[in-house]
Amino acid sequence: MIARLAMLALALSMWSTEVAADRLKDLVSFGGVRSNQLVGYGVVVGLSGTGDGNSGLTLQSLESLISRLGLQVSARDLNAKNAAAVMVTAELGPFLKIGQRVDVTVSTVGQAKSLKGGTLLMTPLMGADGEIYAIAQGNLVVGGLGVEGKDGSSLTVNIPTVGRVPDGATVERMVESPFLSGDFLVLNLNRPDFSTAAAVSKAINAQFGNGTAIAVDGSSISVHAPADPGQRVAFAGLLENLDVTPDAPRAKIVVNSRTGTVVIGGDVRVTPAAVTHGSLTVRVSEDIKIDRGTTVVTGDGGTVVGPGEPVATPDSRIDANQEPARAFVFDPGVSLSSLVDAINAVGASPSDLVAILEALREAGALRAELVVI
Incomplete structure (x- = not known):
């Protein structure tokens, strides 16, 4: 699994440098247009x-x-x-x-x-x-x-x-929508981001003229709209088909604790850090030792020793085996592909990978948000 993750990391690192433009309808929703x-x-x-x-x-x-x-x-x-x-x-x-x-x-x-x-x-x-x-x-x-x-x-x-x-x-009854009322249309980003909000506003102004759109905050863009309902619908259709290049998302690592799935974004970086990875295995085995008992009978003629009931005695054995710890060092500004390659080199399992990432975050060396779902 880690090997496959390394291949995906390389592909993501190449893709992250070339972000394709998206249609505006895939990035925003119109305020008030809801179910x-x-x-x-x-x-x-x-x-x-x-x-x-x-x-x-x-x-x-x-x-x-x-x-x-x-x-x-x-x-x-x-x-x-x-x-x-x-x-x-x-x-x-x-x-x-x-x-x-x-x-x-x-x-x-x-x-x-x-x-x-x-x-x-x-x-x-x-x-x-x-x-x-x-x-x-x-x-x-x-x-x-x-x-x-x-x-x-x-x-x-x-x-x-x-x-x-x-x-x-x-x-049997309509729900009134603010889409056809007011002087503005409000576009709400599906994923709030200040840079993307600014890019959307810039793309709309470039198409329809300066002052048409204003980025209100990191989530919403206010757009001047025609007063006529027919023109407003056509205007909304033109807005939806504008091409906008969204800003790269925040560096994020998502871990599914139930399935062990780990998804690492292409912009994840780490600062200089040294990691030591080892594994301790403790094995406890239980067994039962059976011994034949004896029966002693004493009489006038002397003492007679004969076989008796079997005697069961617990027999426990504990073995401990610790693999040699392996260490690796992250240089400044290490990218996603290098990060996964280094972890892959020590033979870490998905659970080990999560432990390493959590330790890097606690040490302040992980430049990404770690999300556990």
Whole structure:
């Protein structure tokens, strides 16, 4: 793995000197152009005996639902083995109009074992302000499978308690967007960086004239926009396709502690430092030593010694083996490829590599941010 990392390091060090230009749409998002989360509580019916059963929540929901249809019924007369109480979630994208449709996700909240074959009944979906923005209903698509035998054995594939209804919700209320109001469009960088914000502002002014764009801070650029909505949309399209060369990102090393994956950026440098790497292996082995016991019988005729019950005695052995420590020195301004080559030369494993990097950071010799996820 370290050898492969060394090859990647060399490629990254060559690539870092030539940063290609990106489209502006890949670097920023427009302020106010965002999606909104919706949530609702509903009931799924038509299940094949995999519902909530006698769950009080589901029985109460069915009673309330049926009463709104003009029928009088008591929860004691109902059985929810073919129904399930569910939470319904959806994402209302920007600029969606009344009558357009969005996908919904349905998840059980009770004892239902599977939603396969179910139908979601009419469910209002609310936003964070408590207003209803969409109505969901439709047949569920469930990718999971769950079966259970009479002897108690069961088999579950994927997640049968979560399903989706494609285009299952109809938008009933629009969300106002600041995109069409005000004198400015705000561009927010996906990765805040002062140098990149300045480069974006410079590219826009070079295309549309000085004063068109102003870098507000390291994250946002304010751009003068046309007042006419039609021209504003066309102007936003022109902005998205501008080529901008972003500044090189901060030197960073990312370590995944669960998988042992280490990603080192191309601009990582170290100051002069000496590293000693060694390995100590301690092995403990347990064994049982069996000895035959003896039985001594003393009588008038004398003493007789005979075989007795076996005697078990623990036998532990501890071996320690320490490999010779190997040292290497980093010169000033060592690059990524040299760093990995030096660590690779001592035969370090990924866990050893992480330990060396952490030690370099604590010593103040690592010119990079170390992130452990």
